[in-house]
Amino acid sequence: MPHHSAGSRRCSISRRVALTGLSLLFFGGCGQRTNEPRLVAEPEAPAAASGATATPPPAVEESFEPPALETIDRDARWIDRPVKDALTLLRAEQDAEPLKATVAEALTLRNDTPSNNAAILSALGQLPAEGAADLEARIDRHVAGDLGSTNPILISSNAEFDILGLTGFGLFSFDRQLEPFANAETVVSWQTSADGLIDKVVLRDDLVWSDGRPITAHDVAFTYRVIMDPRVPVPAVRSGTDQLRGVHAYDDRTLVFFHREPLATNVWNINFPVLPQHVYEKTWEDDPTLKDSPAHVALEEKPICGGPYEIVSRKRGQEIVLRRRDSWSTVKGKKVRDVPYFRDVRFRIIEDPNTALLALKSGEIDEMVLQPEQWTTQTIDDDFYRLNTKATAPEWVSFHFAWNIDTPFFADRRVRRAMSYAFDHDRMLEKICLGLYEPCAGNFPPGSWMAGPKKLAPGKQDLDKAEALLDEAGWTDHDNDGIRDKEIDGRIVPFEFTLLVNQQPFRIAICTLLKENLEQIGVIVNVRPVEVTALQETMQKRSFQACFSGWGSGTDPDTSENIWKTGEMRNYSGYSNPEVDRLFVEGRRELDRGRRAEKYARIQEILYEDQPYLWLFWRNSFYGFSKDLRGYVFSPRGPYHYSPGFGSLWKPRAE
Numbered sequence: 131m132p133h134h135s136a137g138s139r140r141c142s143i144s145r146r147v148a149l150t151g152l153s154l155l156f157f158g159g160c161g162q163r164t165n166e167p168r169l170v171a172e173p174e175a176p177a178a179a180s181g182a183t184a185t186p187p188p189a190v191e192e193s194f195e196p197p198a199l200e201t202i203d204r205d206a207r208w209i210d211r212p213v214k215d216a217l218t219l220l221r222a223e224q225d226a227e228p229l230k231a232t233v234a235e236a237l238t239l240r241n242d243t244p245s246n247n248a249a250i251l252s253a254l255g256q257l258p259a260e261g262a263a264d265l266e267a268r269i270d271r272h273v274a275g276d277l278g279s280t281n282p283i284l285i286s287s288n289a290e291f292d293i294l295g296l297t298g299f300g301l302f303s304f305d306r307q308l309e310p311f312a313n314a315e316t317v318v319s320w321q322t323s324a325d326g327l328i329d330k331v332v333l334r335d336d337l338v339w340s341d342g343r344p345i346t347a348h349d350v351a352f353t354y355r356v357i358m359d360p361r362v363p364v365p366a367v368r369s370g371t372d373q374l375r376g377v378h379a380y381d382d383r384t385l386v387f388f389h390r391e392p393l394a395t396n397v398w399n400i401n402f403p404v405l406p407q408h409v410y411e412k413t414w415e416d417d418p419t420l421k422d423s424p425a426h427v428a429l430e431e432k433p434i435c436g437g438p439y440e441i442v443s444r445k446r447g448q449e450i451v452l453r454r455r456d457s458w459s460t461v462k463g464k465k466v467r468d469v470p471y472f473r474d475v476r477f478r479i480i481e482d483p484n485t486a487l488l489a490l491k492s493g494e495i496d497e498m499v500l501q502p503e504q505w506t507t508q509t510i511d512d513d514f515y516r517l518n519t520k521a522t523a524p525e526w527v528s529f530h531f532a533w534n535i536d537t538p539f540f541a542d543r544r545v546r547r548a549m550s551y552a553f554d555h556d557r558m559l560e561k562i563c564l565g566l567y568e569p570c571a572g573n574f575p576p577g578s579w580m581a582g583p584k585k586l587a588p589g590k591q592d593l594d595k596a597e598a599l600l601d602e603a604g605w606t607d608h609d610n611d612g613i614r615d616k617e618i619d620g621r622i623v624p625f626e627f628t629l630l631v632n633q634q635p636f637r638i639a640i641c642t643l644l645k646e647n648l649e650q651i652g653v654i655v656n657v658r659p660v661e662v663t664a665l666q667e668t669m670q671k672r673s674f675q676a677c678f679s680g681w682g683s684g685t686d687p688d689t690s691e692n693i694w695k696t697g698e699m700r701n702y703s704g705y706s707n708p709e710v711d712r713l714f715v716e717g718r719r720e721l722d723r724g725r726r727a728e729k730y731a732r733i734q735e736i737l738y739e740d741q742p743y744l745w746l747f748w749r750n751s752f753y754g755f756s757k758d759l760r761g762y763v764f765s766p767r768g769p770y771h772y773s774p775g776f777g778s779l780w781k782p783r784a785e
Contacts, residue, residue: 299436582731
């Protein structure tokens, strides 16, 4: 049977979390919507009303009666869709590529040239030969923040993607090229009707939850109903799912998704994490938050899992330990799936990157994201290379300052544009990012099909233009105290705002640079470092004035709609532009990729003009890895957030 790809289900869940990567970069997996952007916290005239009330998602159509399965099968003219095993795909790719070094050679290299980087990735990224992996091994992974929730449909942050991607259950994944497929580990067949309005999936009959109950099509249909309950706070997962007309289980294994329209995004809209119906049907109605009631509090500590791992211990703010569950690979005494490569996965929660690097150097963790200074100056000596190596590759992750347009400071587009002119982009890139990152001017990665041919000019400091725009917007120094102010509702309001940022020195340094730049033109910034989960909660409540954060890319440009469309729950800035709203609708209805690309390129141009974010840089993947670790392979979403992602990592058996 195919080997488990632990990273693949995470891909499924992140489908809509963010195209630009809403892994809120405060900073695959099983059952998560990894095709979403991941939040990474690791107008000339005022913008259109940004406080618009979110349009409620279409309710599940109570009057919708799914036709008989016999009728569907007779009329659908089914088109077979791919059902694949991610590790098999990756192994075939690697078999076709010549090795650039042996393992022994790669372990002696220092990653100080592109050729050495390529050799390290080629040799140490290989999948294991038969019997070479130590199946009793433990991997100690680093995460920069704790989980907000262990419930897979509440997923939003990068840490949740990493952890819940291994414990959650899902049907679909996507590969390094972000092409979707159904997981061979969970699905027998996947078909789409010729008119694009129906998808039919047949589940395997050897799937069980961690409590021993079978996983069935009824669990998927039930989860759809929960996601579509407007009382349930699941903006990331509901986005896209709300474009379905319904989901129906005809029996334990046969599942049919009914679409409202034949959209280019339908392939992603059927991709959502799954809850155990036998657990949540007893608790959902009593507590639609899925986390406040005693029953849900208990489930937070000991969730019922459908992926290859389950949570066995959790020390809040310190660590979360997952253990491989035997019932994933063996059911009723029969081996039905290959055993995942690690017995235990321990996630160490270390917010401070310098502390994390000390843990990597001492062998307490096996991998971590490296900050620019760490890559260039702190991982170049014998102290680092004694136990570790490092690797880099391009990644679609962008960082920005986000402005809350509902505040008096940033409602006017001229002010937001002034922020970009005031900021010293070159100093940030050269002195703080140490030349490792490319400047970012918009929400779609350069070179991606949706970015369009027009190259947007990155920001450049021009204090004269910044001051002129602020003057034009009415922010002048009326009382000659050196601070710009403006009369609002009959009172003089000084231009002084708070900028929230995760407690990481690299990010704080960028925020401090903005503070220094704005002081030169009479604007006061109070930089306020906060803990990751607090930052994420504040953004979700939109109770901030400005913040530093990032997005990890989703799999399709439509996945960023919930960041930019009026009233959407992940539109933390409160941005609103009717043309952007219209273009997102047209983009998903256009089936030709070339014509779709034109619409998303136009969206990017409008956002560039409106500046709801001050885009800063695209962050490449820079990772430190233990020399004991093998199998890391990078994608536009980094080494984990696709399929097989984490599932390809392994440690060799002792000789």
